[in-house]
Amino acid sequence: xxxxxxxxxxxxxxxxxxxxxxxxxxxxxxxxxxxxxxxxxxxxxxxxxxxxxxxxxxxxxxxxxxxxxxxxxxxxxxxxxxxxxxxxxxxxxxxxxxxxxxxxxxxxxxxxxxxxx
Amino acid sequence: xxxxxxxxxxxxxxxxxxxxxxxxxxxxxxxxxxxxxxxxxxxxxxxxxxxxxxxxxxxxxxxxxxxxxxxxxxxxxxxxxxxxxxxxxxxxxxxxxxxxxxxxxxxxxxx
Numbered sequence: 001x002x003x004x005x006x007x008x009x010x011x012x013x014x015x016x017x018x019x020x021x022x023x024x025x026x027x028x029x030x031x032x033x034x035x036x037x038x039x040x041x042x043x044x045x046x047x048x049x050x051x052x053x054x055x056x057x058x059x060x061x062x063x064x065x066x067x068x069x070x071x072x073x074x075x076x077x078x079x080x081x082x083x084x085x086x087x088x089x090x091x092x093x094x095x096x097x098x099x100x101x102x103x104x105x106x107x108x109x110x111x112x113x114x115x116x117x
Numbered sequence: 118x119x120x121x122x123x124x125x126x127x128x129x130x131x132x133x134x135x136x137x138x139x140x141x142x143x144x145x146x147x148x149x150x151x152x153x154x155x156x157x158x159x160x161x162x163x164x165x166x167x168x169x170x171x172x173x174x175x176x177x178x179x180x181x182x183x184x185x186x187x188x189x190x191x192x193x194x195x196x197x198x199x200x201x202x203x204x205x206x207x208x209x210x211x212x213x214x215x216x217x218x219x220x221x222x223x224x225x226x227x228x
Contacts, residue, residue: 006160034215043205043218044161093160097213106209106216108153111160 002028004096006109013084014117021079021112023050023094029074030096035067038091038111050077050094084116120144121219123206129225136193136226140206140219143187147208150182151216152191155203164204165191196226 003026013019023033031052036044048069049057056069068080077096081088091113097106123140130136138152149168153161165180167173173180181190189206203221 032213043220044216046215046217049215091158095216105163105166105212106151107163108160111158113158 002026002097002105002107004094004107004109006092006094006112008112009110010113010115012115012117015085016083018080018082019084019114021081021092021094021114023077023079023096023109025075025096028096030077031074033071033077033094033096034106035069035077035079036093036095038093044093047079052077081114084114086116089114089116119220120217121206121208123219123222125220125222127223127225129227130196132196132198132226132228134196134226136191136196136200136224138191138193138204138206138222138224140189141187142189142206142208142217142219144208144210144217145187146210147217149209149212150180150189151207151209152178152180152189153205153207153218154200155205155221157202161205198226198228201225 005024007022033050035047038044047062050069050071052071058064071077091111093111095106095108121142152165154164155161167182170182170184177194179192203223205221206219207216
């Protein structure tokens with residue numbers, strides 16, 4: 001299947017700092033990527049839809065000024081957690097799909113574990 | 118009401134058993150149904166991908182979708198300790214849409 005990577009896989013930061021997480025599609029182009037968040041022992045919840053060349057679409061209750069998304073190319077989307085606080089500590093996962101004829105599955109990255117001290 | 122519901126478990130079975138995992142969903146617009154496997158501290162891995170109602174088999178795994186009752190099932194035959202993970206069922210309206218996940222069922226296969 002198609003490969004989606006994330007970097008870093010794990011990050012610890014101090015409260016009040018900003019953290020950038022990268023999501024890359026390695027062997028296909030992705031005009032749309034999705035960002036999810038997963039708290040311990042809970043399921044994945046969609047945060048936002050990242051569209052190449054345009055503004056992201058955020059789910060209800062997700063602060064767009066806190067979670068900045070930039071989809072600058074067809075293979076890269078970034079999520080920046082600004083002024084991070086301990087309650088932002090979570091597992092952040094992105095997804096994308098080739099969405100070409102014959103392959104319309106969606107693949108998930110390995111996730112980034114964020115710990116805010 | 119959540120769009121996708123499943124029993125969180127935990128479910129514990131002996132090695133070699135047949136495992137049955139079930140979900141219900143409420144969104145009639147869902148056309149694509151998936152099962153993902155997630156190991157601790159890892160991203161979800163796509164196991165089965167089904168369009169509309171019907172059965173799909175892949176090795177030891179069989180997925181069933183009944184749109185009339187909004188019921189999704191995953192069967193695992195000859196379960197192995199390596200199958201111990203959280204299993205997430207999910208639905209999508211279109212193939213390039215966001216994935217709506219259930220809460221996941223934790224499975225342990227005991228050697």
